[in-house]
Amino acid sequence: MQYQAKILELRRALDSVIVGQAALLDRLVVGLLAGGHVLVEGLPGLAKTTAVKTLAAGIHARFQRIQFTPDLLPGDLTGTDIYRPQEGAFHFAEGPLFNEIILADEINRAPAKVQSALLEAMQEHQITAGGQTRKLPPLFMVMATQNPIEQAGTYPLPEAQLDRFLLHVTLDYPSADEELEILRRDRARHLTEGQEPIAPVLDVQTALAAREEVYQVYVAPEVEQYMVRLARATRAPGEWRPEWAEAVEVGASPRAALALSHAAAALAYLRGRDFVTPDDVREIAPDCLRHRIILSLNARLQKLSRDALIAGLLDAVPAP
Incomplete structure (x- = not known):
């Protein structure tokens, strides 16, 4: 790198x-x-x-x-x-x-x-x-x-x-x-x-070259599956937490899994690694998901926040 x-x-x-x-x-x-x-x-x-x-x-x-x-x-x-x-x-x-x-x-x-x-x-x-x-x-x-x-x-x-x-x-x-x-x-x-x-530390060409290196960061198939499970869990949280069966009106789109993949690879690169770990995914997941979830009226009445829902799903969805 x-x-x-x-x-x-x-x-x-x-x-x-x-x-x-x-x-x-x-x-x-x-x-x-x-x-x-x-x-x-x-x-x-x-x-x-x-x-x-x-x-x-x-x-x-x-x-x-x-x-x-x-x-x-x-x-x-x-x-x-x-x-x-x-x-x-x-x-x-x-x-x-x-x-x-x-x-x-x-x-x-x-x-x-x-x-x-x-x-x-x-x-x-x-x-x-x-x-x-x-x-x-x-x-x-x-x-x-x-x-x-x-x-x-x-x-x-x-x-x-x-x-x-x-x-x-x-x-x-x-x-x-x-x-x-x-x-x-x-x-x-x-x-x-x-x-x-x-003072400027890098120029545009260096930043673009670093982006290309981020695409070379390795993401294991098991970690990719974990990202998809997290994104899909926001659409049907009741499968992981029965009390949240009616908590979400609209879950994260497929773009969320793409965002998780790109952001986790960039975070691993920033941490000095050339591979993504499940911890990278867990760390960046709230920032990738919170704006892609619309809670139901019932969930809002019960004071359930999007961050609390994401934290609960991170605890419930098994990591590789």
Whole structure:
């Protein structure tokens, strides 16, 4: 694995800036390695935006932050045709989606038309504007953030779009020691004001080459079967936990098993291995599955959360 050292260097560089969000940083790098999009959900002040911006700074790639608002239009993302009188013709002005790393900040504040434009970019790596289809850069990935508690001025993401995210990461508060370290680093921040949080560690070609190496990570047939069993268990949890026979309205799609395979291979690569273990699958499974499950009304009335259901299935479904 020729490029593992560079990826590990990037991961260490992220730790030098972000305190107490090790799982989030792992998932951002997994998204980069697997070529998937990442949705980060957490309360304000938990370094969601800072973590994504720091990852972008560590890669010598074109980065664009888009602040999603209710008045955003599809053309604000994709670009639009502009008439040039001196040439007597229309010229297409590319929108921010033509960059390589996109930070979609507060993604749930944009209306349905904007989400539809983003959906094509996320799934097909292309956009259609002005009657023409244009390809996006090979590295293209969306890292989106949303706040779980705000309701005014927000639009729930449609299930079809949620399914396009490789991972849905949820954040919690840091520990007391981590919060103390955040205070100390903040006091010293004025010394580096105006500088990038970290220097670029790798370029686009290295990141793409590392992705190719992730595809070479070995996944044993028994581990593949375990991934499929987990995905199918979300559709019929009653087969594993009888009390949950009516708990799920819609389970994870086949795309969930693909996400598990790609993300577990990327996590194994990040851990310095060239093979996937069942523990890799168990670690990454909640982030691959939680946004692909719709609980029934009865389950919600009983206060059953998606995370609790996934944890119960991980305990019930035997690992190889």
